[in-house]
Amino acid sequence: MPLWVIATLIAAAAQTGRNAAQARLTPLLGTLGATQVRFLYGLPFALLFLATITLVTGEALPVPDGKMLGFVALGAMAQIGATALMLAAIAARGLATTTAWIKTEPVILAVTGAVLLGDPLTLPAFGAVALATLGVVVLARPAPGTARIAPAIMGVSAAALFGLSAVGFRGAILALPEGSAALRAAFALVLALTLQTLVLGAYLAIRASEAFFASLRLWRQSLGAGALGAFASQFWFLAFALTSAVNVRTLALVEVAFALIVGYLAFGQRLDRRQAIGLGLLCLGVGLLLRLEGTG
Numbered sequence: 001m002p003l004w005v006i007a008t009l010i011a012a013a014a015q016t017g018r019n020a021a022q023a024r025l026t027p028l029l030g031t032l033g034a035t036q037v038r039f040l041y042g043l044p045f046a047l048l049f050l051a052t053i054t055l056v057t058g059e060a061l062p063v064p065d066g067k068m069l070g071f072v073a074l075g076a077m078a079q080i081g082a083t084a085l086m087l088a089a090i091a092a093r094g095l096a097t098t099t100a101w102i103k104t105e106p107v108i109l110a111v112t113g114a115v116l117l118g119d120p121l122t123l124p125a126f127g128a129v130a131l132a133t134l135g136v137v138v139l140a141r142p143a144p145g146t147a148r149i150a151p152a153i154m155g156v157s158a159a160a161l162f163g164l165s166a167v168g169f170r171g172a173i174l175a176l177p178e179g180s181a182a183l184r185a186a187f188a189l190v191l192a193l194t195l196q197t198l199v200l201g202a203y204l205a206i207r208a209s210e211a212f213f214a215s216l217r218l219w220r221q222s223l224g225a226g227a228l229g230a231f232a233s234q235f236w237f238l239a240f241a242l243t244s245a246v247n248v249r250t251l252a253l254v255e256v257a258f259a260l261i262v263g264y265l266a267f268g269q270r271l272d273r274r275q276a277i278g279l280g281l282l283c284l285g286v287g288l289l290l291r292l293e294g295t296g
Helices: 003-040 043-057 066-093 095-102 105-117 123-140 149-175 181-207 209-217 219-242 245-251 254-267 273-292
Strands: none
Touching (some): 003 209, 181 209
16 A cells, blocks of 8 residues: 555544544634644644654755745645634534535645646546545535535635645645655644744734633643644645645545544534435545555
8 A cells, every 4th residue: 555545544533633622622712722722732743753753764854945935834824724714614513514624625636736736637536536525515515404604614715725735735845855755744844833833823922812821721631632733744744745635635535434433422423314425425536536546
């Protein structure tokens, strides 16, 4: 099994846990405070990952150029906005449904990755992406009488920003001139988390100091979310270093299945017939993509 598949599956599982941990912190810290936890408490773990890689491999840290830093900034800022929108949507509609909305991201990535990074995309591959995305759209459709447009808009907007952040992060990794995939991924992650911690931390300290200091007081609860976030991000970045962002994010649609399990166990959210059909389409699309990539 290719390394990018393994890395993506590990990242998807870890991210589901992180999303649930952040969702539990949102009532205590507010949306932006819970967003800050992902970056502030993830950075020390990202630094640890980078230090471990350099010690084990003996590689020197790469030297970033302006293009690399620009891509990092694009990914980092888009991810801040996407995370805030995601947490707001979770609070309104639940973890599993919000995750499904967010996973409309691959269709956006299929176009932006091809245009901005030159990642190849064949017609059959786009069909697989579209099929998997149709699955999450079916899965996410609210039951009759429960539809609310605002959470849906937040979820789809988060998807667009997550797609843009994936393009930015893969572009940053590809822009580094030297180093193994693991080193370039870890280095880009540290730069991204540093920028995100400084920008969002400064904003909260000035505009929402209550949430900022609450995130410091609740460090024990926040540390787990930060650790899971850094662990997930490390494997996302590694996968981005190994294959196109659209391949990674399409396979990552399995996170919807993980979210359904967590949603049932943690929040009592049950799977109905419509969601089962959507999940089946999702799995079919992901399976087709893997076959096209030579992994089936």
